[in-house]
Amino acid sequence: MSETNKQVPAVIRLSGRIDSNNAPEVEKDAMGLLTGSGASEVIIDAGDLEYISSAGLRVILRIRQMVKDVRITGVRPEVYEVLDMTGFTEMMSVEKAYRMVSVEGCEEIGRGANGTVYRIDQDNVVKVYNNPDALAEIQHEREVARLALILGLPTAISYDVVRVGAGYGSVFELLNATSFSKILANEPEKMDWVVREYVKLLKLIHGTLVPEGKLPDIKETVENWVDFLKDHLPEASWNKLKSLVDAVPHDDHMIHGDYHTKNVVLQGDEVLIIDMDTLAVGHPIFEFASIYNSFQGYSEYDHSIIRDFQGFDYETATEFWYKVLAEYLGTQSKTKMHELEDKSRIVGYARMIRRSIRRHGLETEKGRAEIELWRSRLIELLERVDTLLFDPNELEIEALSSNLPEVQAFVEEKLEAAGFPMKEQMQIGVAVEEIFINVASYAYAPETGKAKLRVEISDSPTEVTVTFSDSGVPYDPLAKEDPDVTLSADEREIGGLGIFMTKKLMDDMSYEYKDGKNILTLKKKA
């Protein structure tokens, strides 16, 4: 062993084996070096240390009694294990020796915002960080991945940090994993399966409550994007954008932040999320903005971009995007899907415009054309969208009788998913038709307007509540007298049957006029 003294910090180099045979000698040398040196910090360079016994560990404790600040660097795995088991890693900073890994000739399997993932052998992948000094980033990503795992999300956690060239990488065990992008590119017939699994995992993420302060709030990031755009949008548009984002409430549920199909992989039968550095908390609309950009936005001007990134074409990406919307919202309703799409686009465009401008997009012809396309679409959307919030159980639609099939399908899909029996489904369908047609025929006549319906299903007992609202003329359908159902065919009136049937078919029906709206509520048990 040898020791060298620099003024501050002092460096003690340990090598070979340290056990009860040579520990007293090592201690004597170390004390000699430190006594009177005035060092405020000691770095123990353990690069050549092969073995340390408890006698050796006591030497390190003695050193720490003399100088509070002790760091052990370059620790080999065998030694690290001892330091970890004995609690030394908690007492002082212990830095592992980094294994060197080369990714030359390795297959690239994924690319995220801050790094690229390569397969280094059959069982392992390494994520190489773009930033050459990425130790803090790696630390962050490991922490959030660990948090996600604890909170119940299926993800891979890196087990080692390595050096790759001049930078750093983290190593994960990932056996035979295939990204969802690859499946979409090579096995398009599996699209529906991919959509289901992708959305199932997305809903799991969005349903995960995160303890306060553990993850950043995406809304703060989005507010930065909005601030940046102040000089790039007409004043009225910018004000609207700002008020829309401000109105999104704080949400402690998790969002992934970069949830595209390269970051979701199939390993055996298990679907995993692999890129966790963008995890945050916030409203799902911010997630959808990022998903929109991945599958549509970034390639909206130049459709060929998506192939380079995802390996499949723009048509596949478009089909995938709409199927994801339908699956997430639990409906095929085009109105509903376009509502969420429009809201996603607002935040998505804001992000892309800022990103492109910061990357000197305004300095090239293509960049300017792209920014102008996004900008004009953003301005158009801001004129007609009044909230970024969305509710999968609510449908706002033009009150036209031609929209009846879409309205009925929307309700039916929700009832079907909740397992309502056919007969009750049909009865609720009749009630929904009678009310919707009533609104379509009379609420706004001779003009037109919107109707909103909300389908809420509660458990035990399974009961659906359908609430209709419209801003048309006040009208209480319950006030109408019931028809006499004992009259003969010739005596009976042709009209007036619909509301009567609704009353009879539903368990409960109520009406109120509130804040300028007709609100009609139907209830029915399964």
Added chain:
Amino acid sequence: MKVDKTIENGKAVFRLEGRLDSTTSPELEKEIMDVIGDLNELVLDLKDLEYTSSAGMRVLLSAQRIMNSQGSMKVINVRSEIMDIFEITGFNQILTIE
């Protein structure tokens, strides 16, 4: 909504399949009204009718009224869900159901 009809010697059989709602009822009404003038017997086979709203009931009522004055009408193979609706609205008294 699918309508399959056979007409022979003043007797028409309409087989209805699917949904009889505000959107589809006008089609059925037109099909019936186009031929009803020459009928003395009208049979509506509802074996495959899954759904009817008041719009469909109105078509049945109009047809019944016309047939009352010129012959007979009957409704056959009614499913239980549809029968419930006929009972609620008193249509089981108005229609001849077999």
